[in-house]
Every structure is written in structure tokens, then in C-alpha cells.
Amino acid sequence: MTQAQKNNPLHGVTLQQIVIDLEAEYGWQELGERISINCFQNDPSVKSSLKFLRKTPWAREKVEQLWILLQERKNIWKK
Template structure:
């Protein structure tokens, strides 16, 4: 019987939204994030917490952030 742990082909598997935001912020800063994903939580009084709150309830914006994160980590 094969007892190897299952592995996911999803590159976002195990990556929290907070970790994504922190890594993107480290790479681009708030101004760079606002240019790449033009949403108010990145351009108007930005913070990790306010961005998390917005992205958790806004699927289209979260998808854009996830896409940007995938671009960052695949370089």
C-alpha cells in the first residue's frame, strides 16, 4: 500500500492570503501594488489588515492578487 503524503499541484496550496500580501508588499510596496492591481485598499491608506478584509470579501480582487503573486514567485 502506498502511504506517501498527497501533494497538490496548486501553487497556492498552503499559502495564506496574508503571506501573499506580505510578500507582494515587500516586493512592490503599496504604490507598486496599486499600479499593478488598481484597488482602493492598496492606494488609499493601505495596510495589510484593511487589504485582507477587502480581499476576503471581494473574489475578483483576490483573484487578481493571487495572479500577481503567482507571477512574482514564478520568476
């Protein structure tokens, strides 16, 4: 594993797992409020979210950043 991958919090995490984690933590309604995209606000599902996020880099980046913040927050709570 390269040094860059070792420091990448997204390494080894699928987009599907990210969406599932965020939905479990926040629910679709709050997720749609935090990131204003239709796939979270109108008839949301993991499948529709993945389809949209794979085609839309700016939205995927926002979702990944929210997931990273969630992981950082969970790590702080563990300490």
C-alpha cells in the first residue's frame, strides 16, 4: 500500500457503504437537508443515490466529505 493510500480515509470503502452509513446515521430526510440533491429528497433509495452519485462528481465529493466528517466524529467519541 502506498503512503498516499494509507492516509486516504476513503481507501477500501465503497460508495455503497458510504451511502448506507450516512443513511443509517442521519436518515434520508436529514441527509437531504445536509446535502441538497434530489436523490436524497425525492423517493430516496441506495440504488437511486448510487446511480446519481456515480455520474455526478461534485455531489459524490460532498457525500464523501460528509462521510469523512462522520468518521472523524466517531473516532473522537471513541477516545
